[in-house]
Amino acid sequence: MKRYVILISGRGSNMQALIEARLPGVCAGVISNRPDTAGLAWAAARSLPTAVVDHRAFPSRASFDAALADEIERRGGEFVLLAGFMRVLTESFVRRFSGRLVNIHPSLLPAFPGLHTHAAALAAGVRVHGCTVHFVTPALDSGPIIVQAAVPVLPSDTVETLAARVLAQEHIVYPQAACALLEGRCLLAQGRAVWCDEATPATLALRVPAGQAH
Numbered sequence: 629m630k631r632y633v634i635l636i637s638g639r640g641s642n643m644q645a646l647i648e649a650r651l652p653g654v655c656a657g658v659i660s661n662r663p664d665t666a667g668l669a670w671a672a673a674r675s676l677p678t679a680v681v682d683h684r685a686f687p688s689r690a691s692f693d694a695a696l697a698d699e700i701e702r703r704g705g706e707f708v709l710l711a712g713f714m715r716v717l718t719e720s721f722v723r724r725f726s727g728r729l730v731n732i733h734p735s736l737l738p739a740f741p742g743l744h745t746h747a748a749a750l751a752a753g754v755r756v757h758g759c760t761v762h763f764v765t766p767a768l769d770s771g772p773i774i775v776q777a778a779v780p781v782l783p784s785d786t787v788e789t790l791a792a793r794v795l796a797q798e799h800i801v802y803p804q805a806a807c808a809l810l811e812g813r814c815l816l817a818q819g820r821a822v823w824c825d826e827a828t829p830a831t832l833a834l835r836v837p838a839g840q841a842h
């Protein structure tokens with residue numbers, strides 16, 4: 629069984645969705661860059677291995693990332709799932725885990741990278757919004773897209789209602805993408821996310837089925 633690590637910074641609802649999905653692998657650790665996060669408490673209460681690598685204890689981004697990478701490898705983590713992990717990772721870290729490092733972002737990338745995506749979507753007046761699971765590359769929020777899920781933007785939406793609608797989709801597609809990654813059914817090849825089979829749930833609606841990709 630592949631070993632995976634989940635990195636969080638706060639609430640950890642995506643981490644919970646990943647754990648509750650019983651992924652085909654071993655959770656080698658839930659690691660937070662902040663102590664006292666709700667997500668860490670949730671994981672510890674379920675006897676999952678947890679750790680804190682507090683970014684404030686390091687003088688530079690590079691030294692924090694090096695310690696984080698060491699912690700992941702000490703635990704035998706082969707795959708790294710970012711789940712609301714709010715630190716920008718250095719190129720060195722990203723290259724160390726290339727093809728084994730994925731993130732969920734609360735927008736339909738490449739629209740609305742960075743923070744405050746739901747407010748940005750409302751301000752832009754888009755009619756469709758959503759989330760993206762992607763391989764992480766050195767450029768922020770721009771790695772190869774594994775899967776996306778879309779939701780309508782309603783006239784009555786606030787940041788809160790839109791965020792909740794997107795989050796519900798995050799909790800569906802992230803476990804599906806992580807499962808495919810761990811089983812080797814989805815991989816990074818020549819700068820693209822490639823799905824190797826057709827055994828994909830209908831909820832991965834916006835994935836281009838094999839055979840129809842150009």
Ligand code: GAR
Binds near residue numbers: 640713743798
């Ligand atoms: C999620 O919406 C996730 O997509 C987003 O933070 C939230 C974390 O919630 N991630 C990013 O914005 C990364 N740039 P969670 O802690 O409950 O999973």
